[in-house]
Amino acid sequence: MEEELLDVKIDSRFVYNYSTGTIPGYFFRMLRDEARIFGRRCPACNKVYIPPRPVCGPCFRPTSEWVEVGPAGTLVAYTVVYFSFLDPMTGKKRPVPYGYGMVRLDGADSRLQHFISESDHAKLKVGMRVTAVFAEKRTGNFSDLVHFRPVED
């Protein structure tokens, strides 16, 4: 007879509180209070980083200046996600299909990956213009930026 094999199921819930620190803190406050997106400039190489960060890694110099970027930008990579998976942010399956892309915001040197409102991949293309859509009620985290939507240029 085949041996019975058992699993032990552990359903653990645990709340984390991540400090934003000073630099991302300003970014999230401006996103929440004014629906504006700010990047951070390195004084050595002049690159404007989004997400903003305290130190430019390649130059190892503290970033020194806030630069408003977007809200419009250019789509540089995209997909439509069809497979459903467990989203650890909610504990539920993430609804599919949805658009997902990498956007170069106007005025930024690095890119930003986020949801795209269009979920038909035939309607998306590299180089198309998109703009940020902000949540009506904003709470000071990344989901205040709901997604990017395609715009006529």
Next chain:
Amino acid sequence: MANRAAIIATGQTRHVSRRRDVNITELVNEAVRECLADAEMVPADIDAVVVGNMEHFEGVYNPNLWSVDGLGAIGKHMMMVATGGTTGASVAHAGFYHAASGAFDTVLCVSFEKQSDGDTTAGLIFQADPLFERFNMAGAIGTFALAASEYMDKYGITEEQAAMVSVKNRGNACRNPYAHLRKEITVDDVLDSRVLAWPIKLLDMCPTSDGACAMIVASEDRAKKRSPNRPAWFKAMATRHDQPFNSDLPMLMGMRSLTHAAKEAYGQAGITDPIKELDVAELYEPCSFAELSWYEALGFCGPGGGGKLMAGGSTGMEGALPVNPSGGVISTNCIGATAMIRVAEAALQVMGKAGERQVPDVKTALATGFGGSWWSEITVLSSE
């Protein structure tokens, strides 16, 4: 490089999607016992143990502490190494540094993942930056879908060219008794398989596997005196990390960390024309498109030439440089062990012990690791 050191033995579990018959301690023990048998050694012969996995997949922490019985590490020097997807390669490199430093003569390296205990995509999302990236990440599949769209747009790479990678690697896996997915497939099978995240389809992507890998790294003297196998000598090693966010890279594919690591490793090994001078390569290709791009980063062809190199057959078993005779990551992916399996398979090729998947007369073998936000590790092994 420091003193010489070599891989003298390897061991692997059978890799499948769900090993319900073993827990983590039993899983690592299976690979360790096979490796010790291959070395004709007992635990008393081992001076130090290095172990690694990606803890967030299983939601277990410091498994090095409580799987110690299975590792055979009681009363020995032991350390855990974790570098994300590159973990297995980092463990192998740590094995080299332990032995080449002169501090230890015989080092047991072990890496594993029991992915079925948790959820792979959720685990990968949990690895990302909590402030900016977790909200929208779609695991490895989403990231590679973005990368593939950009790669196709820039170089005209096609879904058919990528599918050929899956066909080649799954075909190779049929000759590897350890491989997880062992079934011949066709280009049409790949193109017709379910779309996970356009343009990535089910058969373009690696599976999730449970499995473990072990190897013994020995100092030069110990390798010469005690190795029952032809030693696979470390010839070159290079590691490169990149910036923290996927979105920091000027382009995802065309991986600059792999390009830079290859340049350094080839310099150490005196390699100027890799496709001619390497006899076999085991690449960490999480998806079909990635293998094409890694060809370019590793200098097997020029930028954008990966699709043509694949279609021309140069990387097949009969080609100028067979890539992934083991079946690669597309056929087996127990993540924490995956990058070490590349090194172990390269070592088996140098030892002449790769069985039906053996490439004839291997003197120099390359292995790569992929992980983190596009980090790379390269290992070059040699018969001399």
